Amino acid sequence: MAIALALLPVAGRAGTQIERGQALFFDAAKGCAVCHSVKGRGTAVGPNLSTIARISVRALATAIRSTETQYVQTVKLKAGDSFPAMPDAKDKTQFWDLSKTPPELRKLDPAAIDSTKPNVDWRHPPAAYPNEQLADIVAFLRYTFAGDKSAVDPADVQ
């Protein structure tokens, strides 16, 4: 039963749940793909989502909404300015400047860095989503990485 549900269009909202989630994820202005790459689309600023997409609906929604950061730091430069920085996955001398939209990759000379501290100011995710939309995004991620076509109930992502 549940298998087919996510593929059925919901009255008043265009497309299947997975299609709606995909459109939200790849929205050019404020979508997740501004900072997460999925199957080669998007920019890999934040962590790869292929493993975390397989956890439970509730846990995945909590991870998306979580404002606690594990990797983002506040980098203060000797020149004086500081910014929320996500270390680049491939090159640790490069940081994504999250104060910019879209984030900008900055290569930093270690000698130019005054200090790095755990992030306190930057909040994830940058955009707020109502439960219906978050459920669509979760459905898209679970379908993409786990092949799971089950409908995601907005009540389960509260």
Ligand code: HEC
């Ligand atoms: C402006 C950039 C940006 C946008 C937009 C963004 N994220 Fe993230 N995301 C990050 C960063 C950076 C982290 C790592 C935060 C940390 O733990 O320090 C992260 C972490 C995550 C995590 C936790 C990953 C893990 O392994 O711990 C999930 C899940 C996630 N994002 C999903 C999403 C989804 C879904 C959206 C869209 C609704 C989204 N993100 C939008 C930058 C972004």
